[in-house]
Amino acid sequence: xxxxxxxxxxxxxxxxxxxxxxxxxxxxxxxxxxxxxxxxxxxxxxxxxxxxxxxxxxxxxxxxxxxxxxxxxxxxxxxxxxxxxxxxxxxxxxxxxxxxxxxxxxxxxxxxxxxxxxxxxxxxxxxxxxxxxxxxxxxxxxxxxxxxxxxxxxxxxxxxxxxxxxxxxxxxxxxxxxxxxxxxxxxxxxxxxxxxxxxxxxxxxxxxxxxxxxxxxxxxxxxxxxxxxxxxxxxxxxxxxxxxxxxxxxxxxxxxxxxxxxxxxxxxxxxxxxxxxxxxxxxxxxxx
Amino acid sequence: xxxxxxxxxxxxxxxxxxxxxxxxxxxxxxxxxxxxxxxxxxxxxxxxxxxxxxxxxxxxxxxxxxxxxxxxxxxxxxxxxxxxxxxxxxxxxxxxxxxxxxxxxxxxxxxxxxxxxxxxxxxxxxxxxxxxxxxxxxxxxxxxxxxxxxxxxxxxxxxxxxxxxxxxxxxxxxxxxxxxxxxxxxxxxxxxxxxxxxxxxxxxxxxxxxxxxxxxxxxxxxxxxxxxxxxxxxxxxxxxxxxxxxxxxxxxxxxxxxxxxxxxxxxxxxxxxxxxxxxxxxxxxxxxxxxxxxxxxxxxxxxxxxxxxxxxxxxxxxxxxxxxxxxxxxxxxxxxxxxxxxxxxxxxxxxxxxxxxxxxxxxx
Numbered sequence: 001x002x003x004x005x006x007x008x009x010x011x012x013x014x015x016x017x018x019x020x021x022x023x024x025x026x027x028x029x030x031x032x033x034x035x036x037x038x039x040x041x042x043x044x045x046x047x048x049x050x051x052x053x054x055x056x057x058x059x060x061x062x063x064x065x066x067x068x069x070x071x072x073x074x075x076x077x078x079x080x081x082x083x084x085x086x087x088x089x090x091x092x093x094x095x096x097x098x099x100x101x102x103x104x105x106x107x108x109x110x111x112x113x114x115x116x117x118x119x120x121x122x123x124x125x126x127x128x129x130x131x132x133x134x135x136x137x138x139x140x141x142x143x144x145x146x147x148x149x150x151x152x153x154x155x156x157x158x159x160x161x162x163x164x165x166x167x168x169x170x171x172x173x174x175x176x177x178x179x180x181x182x183x184x185x186x187x188x189x190x191x192x193x194x195x196x197x198x199x200x201x202x203x204x205x206x207x208x209x210x211x212x213x214x215x216x217x218x219x220x221x222x223x224x225x226x227x228x229x230x231x232x233x234x235x236x237x238x239x240x241x242x243x244x245x246x247x248x249x250x251x252x253x254x255x256x257x258x259x260x261x262x263x264x265x266x267x268x269x270x271x272x273x274x275x276x277x278x279x280x281x282x283x284x285x286x287x288x
Numbered sequence: 289x290x291x292x293x294x295x296x297x298x299x300x301x302x303x304x305x306x307x308x309x310x311x312x313x314x315x316x317x318x319x320x321x322x323x324x325x326x327x328x329x330x331x332x333x334x335x336x337x338x339x340x341x342x343x344x345x346x347x348x349x350x351x352x353x354x355x356x357x358x359x360x361x362x363x364x365x366x367x368x369x370x371x372x373x374x375x376x377x378x379x380x381x382x383x384x385x386x387x388x389x390x391x392x393x394x395x396x397x398x399x400x401x402x403x404x405x406x407x408x409x410x411x412x413x414x415x416x417x418x419x420x421x422x423x424x425x426x427x428x429x430x431x432x433x434x435x436x437x438x439x440x441x442x443x444x445x446x447x448x449x450x451x452x453x454x455x456x457x458x459x460x461x462x463x464x465x466x467x468x469x470x471x472x473x474x475x476x477x478x479x480x481x482x483x484x485x486x487x488x489x490x491x492x493x494x495x496x497x498x499x500x501x502x503x504x505x506x507x508x509x510x511x512x513x514x515x516x517x518x519x520x521x522x523x524x525x526x527x528x529x530x531x532x533x534x535x536x537x538x539x540x541x542x543x544x545x546x547x548x549x550x551x552x553x554x555x556x557x558x559x560x561x562x563x564x565x566x567x568x569x570x571x572x573x574x575x576x577x578x579x580x581x582x583x584x585x586x587x588x589x590x591x592x593x594x595x596x597x598x599x600x601x602x603x604x605x606x607x608x609x610x611x612x613x614x615x616x617x618x619x620x621x622x623x624x625x626x627x628x629x630x631x632x633x634x635x636x637x638x639x640x641x642x643x644x645x646x647x648x649x650x651x652x
Contacts, residue, residue: 179373182340185360186367188390188439197386201377 039264046258064254067244068262072255075244076232078262085219085236088154092218093211095158096165101207103162104169105195109181119167126163134227141228150234153224161217165210172206173199205277212274216267237263290364290442290475291316292337296346299332306332308499309346317473319466321486323522324496330479331447333496337477338445339363350443361390363443366436370448372428374420380407380431381416387438406434426457433468444469446478450485462488483523487511495519512639517648520574520641526605529580529615531573531590532645544588545573545642547611551588553635555652563642564651571651574641577616582606582623582631589632590615594625608633 012019045051049059067078107119137156138147146152176199184194200207222238229235235243244259245251271278292314299307307329314320322330335341337348339360348355355363366387374383384403388394407413410430420428429449436444449465450458466489469476480486486493487507495502495510495518503515514520520528536555537546543560544551552573555563583589592610599621606617606625610633617633619625642652 177371177373179369179371180375182335182338182360183367183369183373183375183435184386185340186338186363186365187387187435188361190359190361198375202375204377 042257042260045253046261049254061254064258065262067255067259072244075240076235078240078259080233081235081237081240082262084150084234085238088150088157088221088236089215089218091150091154092157092161092221093214095154096161096214097207097211099158099162100165100169100210101200101203103166105173105199107166108170108173122163122166126160126167130160130223134223138228147228148230148234150229152228153221154218156224156228157218157221158214161214165214168210169203169206172203176202208274208277212270212278215270219267289316289473290350291352292443292475292477293349293352294333294337294346295349297333297336297343297348298345299329299336299341300344305499307336310496310499310501311346312494312501312504314475314477317475319469319476319478319489319491321490321493322477322479322496323481323483323486323493324502325481325522328496329499330481330496332499334445334447334477334479337443338365338367364439364441365443365445366439366441367445368429368432368436368447368449370451372420372432372452374428374431374435376420378419379416380412380418380420380423383420383431384434384438387435391439402438403434406437409437410434425453426461429453429461433465437472442475444474444476446476448480449478450480450482458485465489484525487523493523495522497522513650514641515650517572517574517643517650520643520650524576526577526616526618528574528576528641529613529617530643531611531613531615532570534571534573534642535568536571545571545640547573550591552590553588553637553640555640556637559638559652562652570645572643572645572648573635574643575635576639577605577618579636579639580617581634581636582608582617582619582625583634584631586632586634589634592631592633594627594629594631597625597627 041051041055044057046064047060047062048057049061049063050057052058066072067075071077107115141147141152141156144152146155180198180202181194184198185191189197219236220238221236222242225234225236225239226242229239232239241256241259241263244256294310294312294314297307297310297312298305310329310333312320322333324330332341336343339355339358343356350363375386378386381403384406385399388399388402403416404413407416410433412427412430412434415423415427415431420431423431429452432449446465450461453461462485469489478489490507492504492506493510494504497518503510503519505513510519511523514523514528517530521530531547531552534545534547534552537544537551542557543555543563545553545555582592582594590610592608592615594606595609595614596607598605598607602621604619604621604623604625606619608615608617608631615633625631640652641650643650
């Protein structure tokens with residue numbers, strides 16, 4: 001017989017899960033507060049004339065956001081730059097998605113000689129620091145007449161990221177049983193049609209994750225822009241922000257914060273939208 | 289509909305020979321079951337018929353046409369997989385309609401009519417808007433069958449379709465499958481490792497082991513006249529009892545099977561001409577648990593001792609010990625046995641089997 005006295009629990013035992021959660025959340029909040037506060041400061045500063053004691057905003061103003069409707073000396077038109085950035089992000093995402101969705105399928109489904117070594121090589125390629133390749137890339141771009149062109153940067157960024165994306169999407173393909181593909185073949189579809197109509201929809205979470213990451217990769221690209229783009233006709237927001245930051249003798253913090261907020265805003269929106277799929281990453285995972 | 293002919297079909301994976309020179313003709317409208325333990329090549333054979341695998345050597349003919357290099361989609365087949373392989377991102381309706389969408393000149397309405405007709409046949413009409421993940425195993429099974437039937441295939445292929453269902457549902461679905469196949473009359477190739485499923489469903493059973501086709505025949509043929517020890521032991525539950533190191537002995541015009549000088553059973557005179565080989569060789573005596581009875585005393589039979597009783601309600605499986613072996617015998621539930629009791633095992637002479645101990649081939 002179990003008696004009531006036998007299972008009487010102490011306060012800590014009864015509330016152990018609550019206490020655990022409370023502790024975890026407290027630690028997380030403390031750890032993330034510098035970043036959160038920094039963004040909050042950035043946002044408030046962009047709409048105020050100054051900060052009292054460094055962190056209390058004073059005077060609401062939209063003057064900091066004037067770069068959106070007037071020409072700032074030394075900087076190109078922000079709308080044009082933003083469009084360039086969207087084109088860069090979108091194209092990088094498009095190219096990477098196109099290549100990795102097919103390459104990942106091939107690596108997952110076909111066995112060929114040296115497959116394991118190829119997979120390792122792909123990972124290794126990804127591990128090389130981009131900066132070490134700059135001189136070689138410069139030569140290649142010059143020969144192919146892709147210097148000072150957005151297309152050059154798009155292809156560069158994409159080729160740097162394709163290995164990673166291929167690994168990720170291969171993991172998703174690995175999780176699909178062969179029988180599903182066979183069923184498609186028996187149901188009357190060619191291999192390519194099965195891939196398009198059955199497999200692609202099944203790896204959609206992976207594609208969304210890659211799409212978002214690659215858009216951001218293009219969106220935040222700086223090294224290639226600043227090295228291989230010479231005319232401000234092809235600037236993107238990273239170069240624009242950098243120039244605004246470093247190009248003035250007197251730092252205009254209001255303008256700077258407003259530009260920064262403008263630069264991170266689309267990213268934030270994208271993350272909120274894709275949040276659901278990001279967490280699914282672990283389901284596909286990376287399996288060798 | 290379809291006749292399928294396999295000619296010396298061989299499939300190798302690297303160095304492993306999965307299917308070894310299998311020749312088999314499957315008749316139009318026949319329900320044939322490929323039976324064997326896991327890794328025996330039965331599923332590989334099925335997938336080669338489906339066109340998923342290409343044969344390494346040999347040939348597959350369907351209606352007399354060589355199919356070796358024809359992709360699955362042109363073979364007019366429908367297939368049900370062990371894990372059902374439904375498309376998880378599509379609804380049940382979309383799953384069943386998916387094969388239909390490859391047909392030319394089929395209107396949206398025709399697809400709808402056909403899907404609903406199939407859903408009605410498989411009794412899944414209420415599930416059409418659901419996703420496969422919202423269905424039970426049995427319901428997924430029905431969807432998979434409906435999808436396989438969608439294009440009115442000439443051949444139906446089943447790969448262990450019932451293994452993922454619980455025991456009770458398996459028996460129910462088994463009956464439904466048999467009934468479905470009989471009404472449709474579609475040539476059906478069905479893979480299973482479950483011998484009772486094979487006995488219940490098949491027109492003919494093809495028994496596989498180690499990539500080799502062991503025997504093909506009606507359930508009765510493979511059950512009552514197994515060609516070798518493997519087939520004899522694989523079919524039937526509990527499986528056949530084997531007694532090694534037995535010999536033939538002739539006395540006064542009669543032929544007996546003996547072991548260590550003890551006469552075990554007499555071969556009936558009318559069966560003597562069936563004896564393929566009557567030289568004095570080391571033999572294995574085989575008898576099924578239901579083909580013998582336990583008596584308290586007698587001239588002829590295997591002297592044995594009661595070892596263990598398994599009471600199953602409808603029958604008792606009596607385990608007896610004889611010559612260092614444990615034999616299983618099915619007995620009437622009202623019979624009374626004492627443990628350690630000395631008894632005689634009387635084998636039904638018309639139902640006994642003899643195998644050459646070296647080749648393991650049946651000689652009677």
